[in-house]
Amino acid sequence: MIKEKISSQEIIDLxxxxxxxxxxxxxxxxKVMIASIEEGLLAGESVKIKSFGTFKLQWNEPRKSVNIxxxxxxxxxxxxxxxxxxxxxxxxxxxxxxxHLEPVELDSDPTKTELVEETDPITDPRRLFNxxxxxxxxxxxxxxxxxxxxxxxxxxxxxxxxxxxxxxxQIPDTKVENIEVESVNEIDEAKKDxxxxxxxxxxxxxxxxxxxxxxxxxxxxxxxEVPNLTAETINHANLKDDSTLxxxxxxxxxxxxxxxxxxxxxxxxxxEEGEENKEKTSENKEPQLISELASTPxxxxxxxxxxxxxxxxxxxxxxxxxxxxxxxxxxxxATGDNSVTNITQHLSISEIANTISEWITPAPKPTxxxxxxxxxxxxxxxxxxxxxxxxxSVQLLxxxxxxxxxFIASERIQEGSRLTxxxxxxxxxxxxxxxIYEANKEKISNPDEIAIGTLIRIPxxxxxxxxxxxxRCLLKAxxxxxxxxx
Amino acid sequence: MNNKxxxxxxxxxxNAPKSVAAxxxxxxVATCAQLLMEDKTIGFQSFGNFEVRKKDERLSVHPxxxxxxxxxxxxxxxxxxxxxxxxxxKDIPHHD
Numbered sequence: 001m002i003k004e005k006i007s008s009q010e011i012i013d014l015x016x017x018x019x020x021x022x023x024x025x026x027x028x029x030x031k032v033m034i035a036s037i038e039e040g041l042l043a044g045e046s047v048k049i050k051s052f053g054t055f056k057l058q059w060n061e062p063r064k065s066v067n068i069x070x071x072x073x074x075x076x077x078x079x080x081x082x083x084x085x086x087x088x089x090x091x092x093x094x095x096x097x098x099x100h101l102e103p104v105e106l107d108s109d110p111t112k113t114e115l116v117e118e119t120d121p122i123t124d125p126r127r128l129f130n131x132x133x134x135x136x137x138x139x140x141x142x143x144x145x146x147x148x149x150x151x152x153x154x155x156x157x158x159x160x161x162x163x164x165x166x167x168x169x170q171i172p173d174t175k176v177e178n179i180e181v182e183s184v185n186e187i188d189e190a191k192k193d194x195x196x197x198x199x200x201x202x203x204x205x206x207x208x209x210x211x212x213x214x215x216x217x218x219x220x221x222x223x224x225e226v227p228n229l230t231a232e233t234i235n236h237a238n239l240k241d242d243s244t245l246x247x248x249x250x251x252x253x254x255x256x257x258x259x260x261x262x263x264x265x266x267x268x269x270x271x272e273e274g275e276e277n278k279e280k281t282s283e284n285k286e287p288q289l290i291s292e293l294a295s296t297p298x299x300x301x302x303x304x305x306x307x308x309x310x311x312x313x314x315x316x317x318x319x320x321x322x323x324x325x326x327x328x329x330x331x332x333x334a335t336g337d338n339s340v341t342n343i344t345q346h347l348s349i350s351e352i353a354n355t356i357s358e359w360i361t362p363a364p365k366p367t368x369x370x371x372x373x374x375x376x377x378x379x380x381x382x383x384x385x386x387x388x389x390x391x392x393s394v395q396l397l398x399x400x401x402x403x404x405x406x407f408i409a410s411e412r413i414q415e416g417s418r419l420t421x422x423x424x425x426x427x428x429x430x431x432x433x434x435x436i437y438e439a440n441k442e443k444i445s446n447p448d449e450i451a452i453g454t455l456i457r458i459p460x461x462x463x464x465x466x467x468x469x470x471x472r473c474l475l476k477a478x479x480x481x482x483x484x485x486x
Numbered sequence: 487m488n489n490k491x492x493x494x495x496x497x498x499x500x501n502a503p504k505s506v507a508a509x510x511x512x513x514x515v516a517t518c519a520q521l522l523m524e525d526k527t528i529g530f531q532s533f534g535n536f537e538v539r540k541k542d543e544r545l546s547v548h549p550x551x552x553x554x555x556x557x558x559x560x561x562x563x564x565x566x567x568x569x570x571x572x573x574x575x576k577d578i579p580h581h582d
Contacts, residue, residue, distance in 0.1 A: 003537070005527045011517060019513040029500060029510045034533045036495040038571065040487035042578060050489040052515040053563070059580060080575040082534065084565030093519050094538055094561050101558030106545075 041082060053086040100420035100430055397465055398476045404439035406460035413454040419447060426458050427466045432473075434480040435461055447484055522563055534567040 008030065016026035037055060040047040046056040062078040092099065411422060423433035437447050439459035444450050467473045487495075489511075497507040518536065521528055528536040543559040567575075 003525060003527045005529055005535075006521055007529055008531045011514070011521075011528065011530075014517045014521075015510070015514050018517060019510055021510070026510070029496070029507070030514065030530075032496050032499045033492075033511065033514065034530060036492055036499065038533070038574065039495065040492065042574065043487075044578065045487045047487045047492060048489055049492065049511070049515060052518065053565075055565075057575070057578075078580060079572065080578055080580070082565065082567040082571060082575070084534075084536070084563070086563040090519055090522070090563060094522050094563050096523070098558060098560050101560075103558060104556040106554040106556060 049087075051087055051089045053084050053090055056083045056085065057081070058083045096421065097416050099424065100418050394464055394470070394472060397462060398472075402435065402438060402465075404435075404457075404459040407439070407457040408460045409458040411456050411458065413450050413452050413456060415452060417450070417452075419450070419456070422456065422458065427461065427468075429466070429468045429474065429477075431477040431481065432461070432466045434477050434484060435459060435465070437484060438480075530568075532568055532570040534565055534571060537564045537566065538562070539564045 012023055012027045012030055015021075015030070016023040019026065021029075037047045037049075041055060041057055044057065046054055048054045058081045060079050060081055063076050065074055065076050066072070067074055086094070409426065411417070419433040419436050420430035423436055424430040427435075433447075436456065436458060437444060440454075440456050443454050443456070450456075464470075465473060465476075493504055493507045493511060496511065497504045500507060518528055522536060522538050525538055527538075530536075538561050541560050541562055544557050546555050546557050547553070548555070
């Protein structure tokens with residue numbers, strides 16, 4: 001590349017015209033300047049010129065070399081060399097055509113590690129399950145020791161475990177429902193029919209059990225059910241172990257279906273509907289949930305003793321439905337309906353065995369299985385709820401579409417002009433080029449190739465939007481960058 | 487020798503006030519920068535040449551993490567001393 005070389009004389013002329021001094025004075029000045037620099041260097045100092053650079057001396061060690069023609073070894077003596085280190089301002093000025101470029105990392109490992117972390121619990125659900133099983137065992141033993149104490153009203157701050165303890169003591173019935181609703185959501189459409197059957201069964205048995213406590217009239221109806229149930233439930237009573245749960249499941253279903261007594265009662269239907277509605281509105285609409293729940297006849301049937309626990313139920317239902325939304329629990333769904341069927345078995349057994357009064361304190365055995373399903377869901381609910389960002393004025397600024405009415409400057413595109421360079425000049429960071437682009441969108445078809453001569457207007461931006469010290473501003477700009485570039 | 491000392495030295499030699507020397511130095515620097523930005527080589531007789539050189543893009547590998555990074559090309563200012571200056575510098579005794 002042949003570059004135009006500017007001689008001392010041309011520099012002198014330029015300086016003379018710019019500083020409006022005579023050429024002689026400029027020439028003299030330049031000579032003196034160089035002489036002074038040399039003087040400084042000869043004194044062994046480094047010479048610094050503001051906004052230009054620093055001249056330094058560097059000692060080059062003597063070294064041996066070979067004469068190419070004669071192959072004689074020669075010694076190159078050590079010498080001093082003047083090194084010029086450009087000042088940062090000069091560096092930036094000179095490098096302006098390439099200022100928009102940034103180093104690019106080609107191997108980005110962080111994403112890989114993230115993926116591994118995500119898949120880990122999924123690939124190893126057995127281990128997770130075992131851990132939870134141990135936890136649950138401990139819980140059960142605690143529950144049994146505390147069974148007849150009254151439980152204070154639960155606040156939202158109450159840890160999950162405690163909440164669950166309370167739930168287990170008082171409301172095994174609702175839990176059955178929740179789980180079943182979830183499992184319906186999660187399981188593939190292919191499985192849906194089966195699930196629905198189970199659901200029907202569940203909803204049937206529950207109102208029955210509730211009414212046992214309240215109305216003496218429904219008792220005969222129940223008694224009809226009981227003999228039908230006994231046959232299967234006794235069979236399954238022998239197979240309570242976790243390991244055999246899955247095997248239990250399949251024989252149960254046909255029995256239930258074939259059973260003529262399992263046609264949904266009105267109470268059951270309403271209840272089911274209520275549950276489904278709750279699911280739909282489960283997205284953080286707690287008050288609505290409560291009202292819906294209260295309106296269902298199901299709750300009216302519940303003893304006054306239980307009424308003050310509605311709040312807790314709602315909380316639990318909320319957690320569970322949100323958890324089901326996450327859609328991660330196809331795995332757990334299988335175990336979920338196992339537990340569901342198991343509970344119904346236990347319920348029916350206890351129907352036969354126990355008197356009405358015993359229903360107030362439910363048997364501890366049915367409780368452990370629902371808990372198993374509940375716990376993983378709750379934990380994930382907490383995980384998913386956390387990353388919600390607080391909405392503040394800056395966020396609003398990001399979310400609202402930007403309107404560009406005021407402009408601080410305008411520039412015509414030239415050879416080598418770039419929006420990033422303009423952004424750097426006007427907004428202190430090249431990341432904010434996206435806003436210039438947004439303001440001139442109608443003139444620019446492709447931000448990478450803007451026609452020369454295009455008049456670009458630089459918009460006036462909210463200083464909060466282009467705060468270079470705020471990482472969120474930069475992040476937002478980069479998000480937009482990704483949108484516009486790709 | 488910093489900028490102030492240089493200005494003092496120049497002013498003393500020119501028999502001119504420091505302010506004049508400072509303005510002249512500033513103008514010269516601005517002129518040089520402008521010329522360099524226009525991708526021109528500046529030659530000062532008996533001192534050396536200022537030149538803009540392009541450093542090509544390159545691939546750098548972090549020695550410990552093995553992360554490869556593409557370093558973009560850039561333009562840098564290069565100074566090459568003239569032989570006259572080199573000869574003058576031979577007078578400086580080297581002591582290690």
